[in-house]
Each structure stands twice: as C-alpha cells, then as structure tokens.
Amino acid sequence: MAVALITGANRGIGLALVKAFAGRRDKVFACVRASSDREALDAFAASTPHWVQVIEMDVSDPAQIGRARRKLEAEPIDVLVNNAGIGGPDRQSATDMDFEGLEETFRVNSMAPLRVALAFLPNVKAAKGRIITLSSQMGATGASADNLAYRVSKQAVNRLMRGLATELKPHGIPVLIVNPGWVKTEMGGEGAQLTTDESAANLVKLIDKLDIGSTGQFLAWNGKELAW
Ligand SMILES: NC(=O)c1ccc[n+]([C@@H]2O[C@H](COP(=O)([O-])OP(=O)(O)OC[C@H]3O[C@@H](n4cnc5c(N)ncnc54)[C@H](OP(=O)(O)O)[C@@H]3O)[C@@H](O)[C@H]2O)c1
Structure with missing residues (x-):
C-alpha cells in the first residue's frame, strides 16, 4: 500500500486519480x-471500503498549505501529485492581457506546486517518495498568442520542477512533469480525446514507472518525452 496526496481532488483528473489510487x-x-463542490468526492469516499481522507487546502494560500502540512506531519507520502490548476482569465492574449488574472494563474499553476512540494518534502523524504506535477502541452515551446497566461504558467512550472528535480536527485526523490492529454473535464471541454479515467490510468502507470534515472522529464500521458 502506498500513500498519495492529490491536490484539486474534487473533480476532473484529480478526482479520477483519487479513484485510481x-x-x-x-x-x-x-x-x-x-x-x-465536493459532493462527488464525498460520495466516493463514503462508498469505498478503502482509505480516502479529505483535507482542505487552497494551494494559492501559504497559510492553508502550512495548516494541511501540520495536520499530516507524521504521514510519510509516497506520491505527491500537484494536480490543481486553472485555465487563466478570459483576456489573456499578448495585446489584451488581464494582468491580475495572469498573476493569479502564476500563483496557482506555477508557484503553488513548488510551495506544496516544499511544504510536504519531509513527508515525501520519509517515504522515499516521488513528486508529480501536471503541466500541459500548452507549456511546450511555440509562438501561439492565445491562452498566454496559461501557457507561460505551465512553462514556468516546468522550469521550477526541473530545478527541483536537480536539487532532489542526490536525495533519491524523482520529480516528474506530465501532460495528462486532452481530457474531458471542465477545463478540457466535452470535445476532448480522453476520459478522466483513461487519463488517470495512464498517469498512474507513468508514476509507477518513475525512477531517479528519469527525474526531471516532461512526459506526455503516453510516456513520450516532450520538448519545451
Ligand atoms: N483537461 C485537460 O485537457 C488538461 C490538459 C492539460 C493539462 N491539464 C492540467 O491537469 C490538471 C487538472 O485539470 P482538469 O482538467 O482536471 O481541471 P478542472 O476539471 O478544471 O479541475 C481543476 C481542479 O483544480 C482545483 N483548483 C483550482 N484552483 C485551486 C486552488 N487555488 N486550490 C486548490 N485547488 C484548486 C479545482 O477545484 P475547485 O473545484 O474548487 O475549483 C479542481 O479540483 C490542471 O493542472 C490542468 O492544467 C488538463
């Protein structure tokens, strides 16, 4: 039995990961x-004979991260998944940017994954665990001008996680950056290619295979390495 911590666990890919683990x-x-809205998560937690504990933590709030960490102080964590994310503001092209929205997107998509990883690093070290952050193909290189806040927030988190991978390598803690694919969620929309269950099953396979030799990689849901 492993212990997983998943952010943004009430819906979308996060909820599917909870169910998969x-x-x-x-x-x-x-x-x-x-x-x-945690109705679906609470219903699953109540219906499963297995062990799911719901923890309140807004990842953009350092005080809440600290509170959650104190609550889980004694718990070794094998798999920490930074899943929570936002799509960014309505106006996010280079010539029409909502700067407050850009800041919020950086806070949630870029800074929070590092903050969460650092807060729970003692737990991950105690289990000799691993850290996974959901990024996006939209964080790969390119010249597209749409969804710019989202794109740069994912590029930023890729770079932060790659730095973390370098620093944690001597400690034997692998860090993985993954693109979960285009997934049918509130963010991905109904026209997306993968169901949340399909995406979560692929992610769990990648997480299981992760070792220190592949730390710092940016992989697609199918295991293909992505350039960025
Ligand atoms: N769907 C796709 O096609 C796709 C493609 C590439 C990458 N991704 C990435 O995959 C991850 C999950 O995406 P998804 O499609 O499942 O998105 P989603 O359905 O929109 O769910 C986003 C989740 O993040 C949570 N969240 C947002 N801000 C938060 C905060 N400040 N603190 C804590 N939780 C917060 C949401 O909670 P609330 O319910 O409280 O808002 C929700 O649980 C994201 O990082 C996204 O960028 C998704």
Whole structure:
C-alpha cells in the first residue's frame, strides 16, 4: 500500500486519480478548497471500503498549505501529485492581457506546486517518495498568442520542477512533469480525446514507472518525452 496526496481532488483528473489510487488500496489524502463542490468526492469516499481522507487546502494560500502540512506531519507520502490548476482569465492574449488574472494563474499553476512540494518534502523524504506535477502541452515551446497566461504558467512550472528535480536527485526523490492529454473535464471541454479515467490510468502507470534515472522529464500521458 502506498500513500498519495492529490491536490484539486474534487473533480476532473484529480478526482479520477483519487479513484485510481484508492481502487488499488492506496491510502489517499484528497485535497480540496473549502469552497469546492465536493459532493462527488464525498460520495466516493463514503462508498469505498478503502482509505480516502479529505483535507482542505487552497494551494494559492501559504497559510492553508502550512495548516494541511501540520495536520499530516507524521504521514510519510509516497506520491505527491500537484494536480490543481486553472485555465487563466478570459483576456489573456499578448495585446489584451488581464494582468491580475495572469498573476493569479502564476500563483496557482506555477508557484503553488513548488510551495506544496516544499511544504510536504519531509513527508515525501520519509517515504522515499516521488513528486508529480501536471503541466500541459500548452507549456511546450511555440509562438501561439492565445491562452498566454496559461501557457507561460505551465512553462514556468516546468522550469521550477526541473530545478527541483536537480536539487532532489542526490536525495533519491524523482520529480516528474506530465501532460495528462486532452481530457474531458471542465477545463478540457466535452470535445476532448480522453476520459478522466483513461487519463488517470495512464498517469498512474507513468508514476509507477518513475525512477531517479528519469527525474526531471516532461512526459506526455503516453510516456513520450516532450520538448519545451
Ligand atoms: N483537461 C485537460 O485537457 C488538461 C490538459 C492539460 C493539462 N491539464 C492540467 O491537469 C490538471 C487538472 O485539470 P482538469 O482538467 O482536471 O481541471 P478542472 O476539471 O478544471 O479541475 C481543476 C481542479 O483544480 C482545483 N483548483 C483550482 N484552483 C485551486 C486552488 N487555488 N486550490 C486548490 N485547488 C484548486 C479545482 O477545484 P475547485 O473545484 O474548487 O475549483 C479542481 O479540483 C490542471 O493542472 C490542468 O492544467 C488538463
């Protein structure tokens, strides 16, 4: 049995990851915001004989991250998944940018994954665990001008995680950056290619295979390495 901590666990890919880990009897700390609609998560937690504990944590709030960490102080964590993310503001092209929205996108998509990883690093070290951050193909290189806040926030998190991978390599803690594919969620939309369950199953396979030799890689859901 492994122990997983997943952010943004009440819907979308996060909820599917909770189900995938709990389904194979891993223990899951499912992190949500106080304001999150958690009906589906609560129903799953109540229906599963396996172990799911819901933890309140807005990843953009350092005080809440600190509170969650204190609550879980004694828990070794094998798999920490930075899944929570936002698509960014309505106006996010280079010539029409909502700067407050850009800042918020950096806070949630770029800074929060590093903050969460550092806060729970003692737990991950205690389990000789691993750290996974969901990024996006839109964080890869290119000249597209649409969804710019989202694109740069994912490029930034890729770079932060690659730095973290370098620093944690001597400690034997692998760090992986993954693009979950185009997934049918509120963010991905109905026209997307993969269901949340398909994406989560692929991610779990990648997470299981992850070792220190592949730390710092940016992989697609199918295991293909992505350039950025
Ligand atoms: N869907 C795709 O096609 C796709 C493609 C590439 C990458 N991704 C990445 O995959 C991850 C999951 O995406 P998704 O499609 O499942 O998105 P989603 O359905 O929109 O779900 C986003 C999740 O993040 C949570 N969240 C947002 N801000 C938060 C905060 N400040 N603190 C804590 N939780 C917060 C949301 O909670 P609330 O319910 O409280 O808002 C929700 O649980 C994201 O990082 C996204 O960038 C998705």
